[in-house]
Amino acid sequence: MSAHHDHDIDWGAMLAHLELKAEMHAPALDAAADWMRGLLDADGRADSVDRVLDVGSGPGAITCLLARRFPGARVVAVDQSEPLLEHARSRAEEQGVGDRVDVLRADLPDDLDALGAADVVWSSQTVHHVGDQQAALDGLAAALRPAGLLAVVEGGLPARYLPRDIGVGRPGLQARLDAAWEDRFSTMRAELPGSVAQVEDWPAMLARAGLVPTGSRTFLVEHTAPLDARVREFLRLHLEHALDTFGDALDAGDRAAVERLADPDAPDGVLWRPDAFYLAAVTVHTARMCASDPGRGEAEAQRTTA
Ligand SMILES: C[S@@+](CC[C@H](N)C(=O)[O-])C[C@H]1O[C@@H](n2cnc3c(N)ncnc32)[C@H](O)[C@@H]1O
Incomplete structure (x- = not known):
């Protein structure tokens, strides 16, 4: 077990809580995915997305939503919790997307290099569980293919x-x-472990990770x-x-x-x-990798895609 993950929280025990929340937030998350598709379409990329990472996937509810929104892609649920990954796998089967959903046990930041390259990297409410949030964003950005999109749900x-x-x-x-x-x-x-104090200006942090910020948007969740x-x-x-x-x-x-x-x-x-009642707001910060970046291109060529 790595020294880096959050020992205070029993994530497996939070399965029902996390899953209900993601299901309640589904309309807002769908709207966020629409927006992401629009951003990718600016480069004509939305329909050619073939690998998506959901980093800190929890019970996999959002993983399955992403699999439906990117029907040509393999979507990888990435998490440090085995019970949550197992649940993500069975949820994907039940929802008819099991043939395109993979699971990957990874502990951030140690395993950032093992994520493989992706066109879309989504990470919701997870980066704040890593001591050095900038290093986590740097690692997620490094997984992006040219013109790929990183979306981070934080704040709100x-x-x-x-x-x-x-x-x-x-x-x-x-x-x-x-x-x-x-x-x-x-x-x-x-x-x-390795906690670094950080001004949580997410677009600035995404820019520091070498990406071009493409906007932050907030999506309302309402249950009356x-x-x-x-x-x-x-x-x-x-x-x-x-x-x-x-x-x-x-x-x-x-x-x-x-x-x-x-x-x-x-x-x-x-x-x-x-x-x-239930009223919440989900904020998604996005940024894209340059379409051509020689340094990145070389790293991309060396990276294995799982
Ligand atoms: C708050 S939950 C968010 C789940 C899901 N993304 C959502 O928004 O509903 C955080 C998730 O990140 C995972 N996680 C926390 N710290 C992690 C780390 N250091 N490496 C990998 N996963 C981690 C937990 O197991 C948990 O599934």
């Missing part, structure tokens, strides 16, 4: 799912959860009240995850409020309350 907006005053605890709970999460996130980053059971279950898992990761940073009143909201039997918990 924290989800909103409850009104300001919910009749449980002190009003404004979600804003305080966001603040506690930001602190936990900073601690998580600081504790990563009353929520269906799937979104309610996601919110329950989300609140349980909040308690596990930064519950000890909340005051007693806020912790009790979150416990009540996550309680499957509480009538005012998120599984039952009529006012719960």
